[in-house]
Amino acid sequence: MSYFIFKRSSNGSFCISQYIRTKTRTFSSLHPLDNFLDSNQNSKVFDPGCSSILHNSLKKPFGSFSFLPSSSLLGSQNQHSLRLNRKGWIWAREFGSQAAIEPCTSDGLTVDGIASSKWTILEESESDWKSHAAAIAQSIQVIKRRLQWKKLMVRLDLLSAELNKPDLWNDPVHAGKISREHGSLMGKMKEVKAFEQELLEHIDMIKLAREEDDTELESESMKALLRMRRDSKDKELEALLAGEHDSCSCYIEVQAGAGGTESMDWAAMVMQMYKTWAQRRGYGVTVVDEMPGEIAGIKRATIKVDGEYAFGYAKAEVGVHRLVRISPFDSGKRRHTSFAAVAVIPILGDGSSRVQINESDLRIERFRAGGAGGQHVNTTESAVRIVHIPTGVTATCQNERSQHQNKASAMAVLQSRLDQLEMARQAQMNSQHTQSLTEISWGNQIRTYVLHPYRLVKDLRTNYEVSDPDSVLEGDLDSFILSYLSASLDKGEGEQ
Numbered sequence: 292m293s294y295f296i297f298k299r300s301s302n303g304s305f306c307i308s309q310y311i312r313t314k315t316r317t318f319s320s321l322h323p324l325d326n327f328l329d330s331n332q333n334s335k336v337f338d339p340g341c342s343s344i345l346h347n348s349l350k351k352p353f354g355s356f357s358f359l360p361s362s363s364l365l366g367s368q369n370q371h372s373l374r375l376n377r378k379g380w381i382w383a384r385e386f387g388s389q390a391a392i393e394p395c396t397s398d399g400l401t402v403d404g405i406a407s408s409k410w411t412i413l414e415e416s417e418s419d420w421k422s423h424a425a426a427i428a429q430s431i432q433v434i435k436r437r438l439q440w441k442k443l444m445v446r447l448d449l450l451s452a453e454l455n456k457p458d459l460w461n462d463p464v465h466a467g468k469i470s471r472e473h474g475s476l477m478g479k480m481k482e483v484k485a486f487e488q489e490l491l492e493h494i495d496m497i498k499l500a501r502e503e504d505d506t507e508l509e510s511e512s513m514k515a516l517l518r519m520r521r522d523s524k525d526k527e528l529e530a531l532l533a534g535e536h537d538s539c540s541c542y543i544e545v546q547a548g549a550g551g552t553e554s555m556d557w558a559a560m561v562m563q564m565y566k567t568w569a570q571r572r573g574y575g576v577t578v579v580d581e582m583p584g585e586i587a588g589i590k591r592a593t594i595k596v597d598g599e600y601a602f603g604y605a606k607a608e609v610g611v612h613r614l615v616r617i618s619p620f621d622s623g624k625r626r627h628t629s630f631a632a633v634a635v636i637p638i639l640g641d642g643s644s645r646v647q648i649n650e651s652d653l654r655i656e657r658f659r660a661g662g663a664g665g666q667h668v669n670t671t672e673s674a675v676r677i678v679h680i681p682t683g684v685t686a687t688c689q690n691e692r693s694q695h696q697n698k699a700s701a702m703a704v705l706q707s708r709l710d711q712l713e714m715a716r717q718a719q720m721n722s723q724h725t726q727s728l729t730e731i732s733w734g735n736q737i738r739t740y741v742l743h744p745y746r747l748v749k750d751l752r753t754n755y756e757v758s759d760p761d762s763v764l765e766g767d768l769d770s771f772i773l774s775y776l777s778a779s780l781d782k783g784e785g786e787q
Contacts, residue, residue: 394484396491397498402428415520420497423516427490430523434483437530437780447476472535479533486526490519531776536637537603542579542707543569546591548611548630553621555588557614557629560764562592565608565633567766574598579700580687587620593704595638602637607775608768609635610737617743626743630736636707646709648702654678655698660689677701684708738771740764753778 395401410425450473453459460466493512500509532538543565547558569576575597582590596605611632618627660674674689675697686705688697740760741747748763748771749756755774757763763771 394488394491396495400491400494402431402487402490406432415517418513420494420513420516423513423520424490424494426520427516427523430520430527431483431487431490433527434486434523434530437527438479438483438533440483443476443480447473447480450476486519486523490516493519528773531773531780532600532603534603534606536639537606538600539602539637539639540574540595540597541602541605541638542593542595542636542704543605543608544591544593544634544636545589546632546634547584547589548632550627550629552584552586552588553618553627554629554631555584555586555590556620557588557612558591558631559584559588560614561612561631561633562589562594564764564766564768565596565605566594568768569594569596569598569601569766571766572598572604574601578690579704580689582687595700602635604769604772604776605635607772607779608633608737611735613736613739615739615741615743636704636711638703638707639710646706646713648679648706648709652680654680657694673697675701677705679705679709682709682712684712750775 393401393403395404405424405428408425410421412426412429413419413422415423450469453469454473459469493515496512497509497516500506500512543562545558545562545565547554550557566576575595577595577597579593579595581592584590611630614629614631615626616629617624621627654677656676656678658674658676673692673694674687675694676685676687677698678685684705686701686708688700688704691697691700737752738748738750740763741749742760746760747756747758748760750771753771753774755771757770
């Protein structure tokens with residue numbers, strides 16, 4: 292790998308120093324760059340040693356841009372990134388065209404090397420570049436682990452080979468799916484590589500600044516490392532939502548357990564909790580189906596949550612939720628335990644459905660909507676229930692004003708449920724276990740909400756707990772969700 296430094300001399304001419312690192316030594320060569328700028332100092336200039344146009348003027352006090360050097364000068368056709376500081380220095384880094392090449396600094400330091408060097412990680416307020424670099428390298432390793440980096444790279448190679456097949460587009464649906472997945476994985480890979488490259492570049496810049504006694508450049512690079520350190524925490528969070536369908540919208544379904552009115556009231560409380568949570572996150576919430584209880588609460592209900600990464604977050608809530616409280620429906624004021632089951636189904640979107648539904652496999656039933664509807668809703672048979680005969684899966688919608696709207700909503704729910712069943716079947720075939728598909732069963736409660744004799748909400752999967760149940764029931768779920776996502780991804784996923 293080569294490294295390049297451009298320097299403006301006292302008479303205004305430029306030189307490029309090329310550092311070439313081999314297995315045994317590092318050597319450099321110097322190339323004069325005459326006519327680097329045109330006579331008018333325009334921002335778009337040709338350099339005789341470069342095969343592309345420079346899009347930033349070197350006349351600017353500082354800035355950054357990219358160019359593609361010609362093989363005659365630099366012996367490479369790879370992309371290079373340039374950085375011009377206030378003293379006229381430009382630092383250039385070569386970006387290899389192959390993802391398999393591990394980026395490193397000019398003296399061979401890699402991200403893994405930084406992480407294993409055991410540099411002390413101090414508080415952010417401490418101005419220590421090694422501390423910042425170690426914290427960033429540690430975050431990069433966490434991100435790679437959460438992305439299952441080795442599996443991602445293998446999958447990317449398989450998809451690339453698939454895309455190169457000449458007959459791929461004979462099946463446009465399959466080709467589109469392959470192309471979308473390849474683009475998504477490429478985006479993730481490039482983003483991590485770019486973050487690695489930026490870290491190593493700033494380390495090189497600091498070392499260069501110290502060699503040249505450039506305190507201004509060193510200060511600028513230190514600030515950049517501190518910014519990267521703060522950004523790395525956000526990137527760790529983004530890596531929690533790297534699943535195939537995490538970016539999708541979703542349906543959240545709540546069903547009351549055994550226990551009559553008490554459980555139906557609890558199911559309504561759980562559904563309201565998710566509505567509030569979704570609205571606080573800025574997601575759109577639509578009630579698709581709701582079957583009210585005879586006295587209070589709901590027997591079951593389904594809402595549609597529209598927004599980016601709605602499924603990625605909500606999937607942490609799948610399972611049975613248990614409530615312990617003094618029952619408001621018991622005249623003896625005794626303590627009761629209630630259960631409600633939660634299911635979360637991703638909405639795959641157009642072109643991504645896994646199951647084709649034949650009209651002949653459906654039984655469509657129309658009935659009068661129940662509950663506290665309007666004058667029109669309760670007097671016409673606008674509610675629709677669709678049964679998929681081969682599987683017995685049903686979907687109901689009664690909250691729209693027209694039968695056509697209810698049918699369309701019910702079909703969307705049915706499609707998502709059948710897609711979920713297909714994902715479960717494939718997961719079993721691959722000996723995988725998907726949390727969102729296997730734990731909807733009584734006795735597998737994931738969280739307990741205790742309102743009496745003490746007040747506590749505890750997640751039984753992570754042991755995360757809070758002593759303010761009211762805030763949780765009012766939609767403050769993010770701490771539980773992030774705790775679960777972190778634990779589930781970091782546990783048993785040691786491969787990078």
